[in-house]
Each structure stands twice: as structure tokens, then as C-alpha cells.
Amino acid sequence: MLELRPICENCKTLLPPDSTEARICSFECTFCRVCVEGILKNVCPNCGGGFVPRPIRPKNNWKDDNYLGKYPATNQHKHRQVDLQAHRQFAENIFSISPELR
Numbered sequence: 001m002l003e004l005r006p007i008c009e010n011c012k013t014l015l016p017p018d019s020t021e022a023r024i025c026s027f028e029c030t031f032c033r034v035c036v037e038g039i040l041k042n043v044c045p046n047c048g049g050g051f052v053p054r055p056i057r058p059k060n061n062w063k064d065d066n067y068l069g070k071y072p073a074t075n076q077h078k079h080r081q082v083d084l085q086a087h088r089q090f091a092e093n094i095f096s097i098s099p100e101l102r
């Protein structure tokens with residue numbers, strides 16, 4: 001199940017489950033929109049993949065207990081600030097390739 005991580009891995013901006021600013025890669029590396037667009041250039045520093053908006057888990061129990069109350073966000077804070085220089089080098093040859101072709 002998708003881990004709803006509580007902060008941006010780079011800048012620690014809070015990303016609660018209902019945030020529309022949260023972005024994830026396929027490995028669930030979680031960053032805020034500002035970091036993804038501004039700093040990361042849509043290249044995950046951990047895997048080189050692209051990001052998509054994190055889906056919002058419903059807070060209401062619409063069906064069969066599949067909701068936030070039963071499956072809450074994790075409170076494990078994963079913070080690993082991105083080394084900007086290293087990321088520039090890493091992303092240099094990747095960011096211009098669209099994610100589906102990486």
C-alpha cells in the first residue's frame with residue numbers, strides 16, 4: 001500500500017495526506033511540488049524516475065473501511081536533503097528525457 005509520508009524529503013515541508021502539493025516517484029520517494037519543479041527538474045534523486053501527484057486517500061469511509069482512518073499516514077519522517085551540486089550532475093542527462101522513456 002502507498003506510504004503517505006509526512007514531509008518533503010528535501011525541505012521538510014509538511015505534506016499531510018490531503019496535501020495537493022505532494023509528489024511521489026514509483027518508489028514512493030516523496031517531495032513537495034516546489035522542490036520537484038524547481039530543484040529536482042522532475043528527476044528523482046534516488047532513482048532517476050519522474051514524479052506524479054500523490055493520490056489523496058479518502059478521509060471518509062465510503063466503502064469497506066478503505067479510508068484514511070483505517071490506513072493512516074506513516075509518521076516516519078524520511079529526511080535526506082538533496083546535494084544540489086550532485087543532483088545537477090546526476091540529472092543533467094536525465095531531465096530532458098521524458099519519464100516514460102527513461
Ligand SMILES: [Zn+2]
Nearest residue numbers: 008011032035
Ligand atoms: Zn520540498
Ligand SMILES: [Zn+2]
Nearest residue numbers: 025029044047
Ligand atoms: Zn525515486
